[in-house]
Amino acid sequence: DAKTTQPTSMDCAEGRAANLPCNHSTISGNEYVYWYRQIHSQGPQYIIHGLKNNETNEMASLIITEDRKSSTLILPHATLRDTAVYYCIVRAAGGYQKVTFGTGTKLQVIP
Amino acid sequence: GAVVSQHPSRVICKSGTSVKIECRSLDFQATTMFWYRQFPKQSLMLMATSNEGSKATYEQGVEKDKFLINHASLTLSTLTVTSAHPEDSSFYICSARGGGDGYEQYFGPGTRLTVT
Numbered sequence: 001d002a003k004t005t006q007p008t009s010m011d012c013a014e015g016r017a018a019n020l021p022c023n024h025s026t027i028s029g030n031e032y033v034y035w036y037r038q039i040h041s042q043g044p045q046y047i048i049h050g051l052k053n054n055e056t057n058e059m060a061s062l063i064i065t066e067d068r069k070s071s072t073l074i075l076p077h078a079t080l081r082d083t084a085v086y087y088c089i090v091r092a093a094g095g096y097q098k099v100t101f102g103t104g105t106k107l108q109v110i111p
Numbered sequence: 112g113a114v115v116s117q118h119p120s121r122v123i124c125k126s127g128t129s130v131k132i133e134c135r136s137l138d139f140q141a142t143t144m145f146w147y148r149q150f151p152k153q154s155l156m157l158m159a160t161s162n163e164g165s166k167a168t169y170e171q172g173v174e175k176d177k178f179l180i181n182h183a184s185l186t187l188s189t190l191t192v193t194s195a196h197p198e199d200s201s202f203y204i205c206s207a208r209g210g211g212d213g214y215e216q217y218f219g220p221g222t223r224l225t226v227t
């Protein structure tokens with residue numbers, strides 16, 4: 001699996017958009033970008049994933065650059081409950097690849 | 112969405128005893144289950160992967176005789192920490208995946224183990 005680089009921590013004001021970057025310059029053509037988050041003392045929660053097109057669901061939007069070497073997870077209106085560690089993971093297509101975690105970004109939403 | 116449960120959510124045991132953690136897929140059949148361990152302020156580390164009816168595959172550095180994994184059915188996997196010691200105190204998280212291409216990995220809520 002390709003390696004990812006994320007900032008260690010970020011702050012975001014409540015109600016504002018949280019933009020979490022991820023670099024994955026060695027991503028292969030068949031690898032997807034996945035985002036998970038882990039709220040303190042809970043199991044990881046799937047957020048969104050994409051291959052090359054931008055994706056949006058009820059939780060977030062995922063913007064992938066044209067060269068696919070980086071992406072941004074956008075939480076449009078951050079709330080205090082969005083405070084968590086966010087993990088960007090790249091892995092091959094299909095369900096057979098296991099999910100391995102890097103260090104992630106600690107997002108603190110501030111009132 | 113698919114739900115994975117773990118039991119117990121937290122357990123305290125004495126040093127030298129064994130403790131079993133259960134992981135269940137509630138609304139799908141999990142052909143593969145994964146066990147992770149997370150120490151405070153660290154990321155999740157994969158311990159082992161198990162396929163239903165087969166022996167588990169352990170990651171490098173994980174003692175298979177200490178962390179016994181059983182995946183006897185398509186909805187249940189167990190992790191037994193044998194002869195637990197204080198350094199085994201950690202947050203243990205299981206994950207389950209159904210069969211077929213494209214099936215995602217779903218995570219349980221975790222089990223907090225404290226060895227005294």
